[in-house]
């Protein structure tokens with residue numbers, strides 16, 4: 029008998045929010061390669077057209093939708109559009125997100141609202157909109173995108189760390205709430221991947237050297253490094269996994285601790 033292919037997503041539909049660039053496209057491509065059809069969203073869905081064409085060339089059905097996750101009306105409209113499409117959405121990758129890098133003393137109300145409304149409130153209500161259909165069908169996979177900041181705090185990233193820590197807690201709460209409907213909810217937490225969101229930092233070669241030295245695997249993430257984790261969490265392979273945070277970070281979440289210890293040890297030895 030042929031071995032069961034736990035990772036095959038043929039016949040399933042995955043929605044990926046924030047699919048106009050960056051990690052959203054990495055996730056969507058990995059899911060499409062595993063067989064999933066796609067619903068791709070962005071605030072300007074026309075921007076997804078070239079990527080959607082690439083995914084259709086893989087033989088997948090692709091629908092693109094406008095979605096602003098900060099806007100209640102936009103999320104409600106998306107829910108209606110998905111219902112009107114008929115069929116079932118089995119997989120959600122809650123990827124749309126943003127960041128504001130500022131010392132905490134300079135963070136404004138507007139900065140706070142932008143980051144929390146997008147990353148945390150948006151993820152919750154997008155998940156809620158799709159989970160209604162998943163619950164009716166008794167099956168679903170919700171994958172919330174977190175970050176190393178879901179488990180560690182960094183200066184200059186107050187609202188972002190709060191939103192990503194919140195995503196981890198929200199993941200556990202939703203897993204507890206929705207398990208009864210056959211829906212698993214997990215958090216995929218990437219480390220450092222070069223995208224539009226952090227391009228400015230990668231322009232500083234010295235900073236990149238410092239970063240890569242702190243990563244136990246000694247390099248930043250590459251696009252395909254997230255494929256296995258997202259397909260795992262989207263598929264039958266993870267059927268008894270829920271409420272978890274899977275860090276895909278080259279080990280930096282452990283390395284950060286190590287760097288702190290080394291720094292302290294270094295200081296002590298200087299004193300000696």
Ligand SMILES: NC(=O)c1ccc[n+]([C@@H]2O[C@H](COP(=O)([O-])OP(=O)(O)OC[C@H]3O[C@@H](n4cnc5c(N)ncnc54)[C@H](OP(=O)(O)O)[C@@H]3O)[C@@H](O)[C@H]2O)c1
Pocket residue numbers: 045046047048049050051052070071072075095096097098123124125126127146173174175176217218219220221222223224225226
């Ligand atoms: N890059 C990393 O190293 C890294 C690490 C850990 C976690 N993350 C997280 O992973 C996600 C993707 O990151 P990325 O680096 O690919 O960022 P990015 O290049 O800036 O892309 C962000 C995506 O989110 C969408 N978006 C932003 N605000 C939105 C809103 N209000 N409504 C709907 N969509 C919105 C954008 O779409 P439109 O502008 O087209 O609407 C875009 O597609 C983010 O949540 C980020 O925080 C990134």
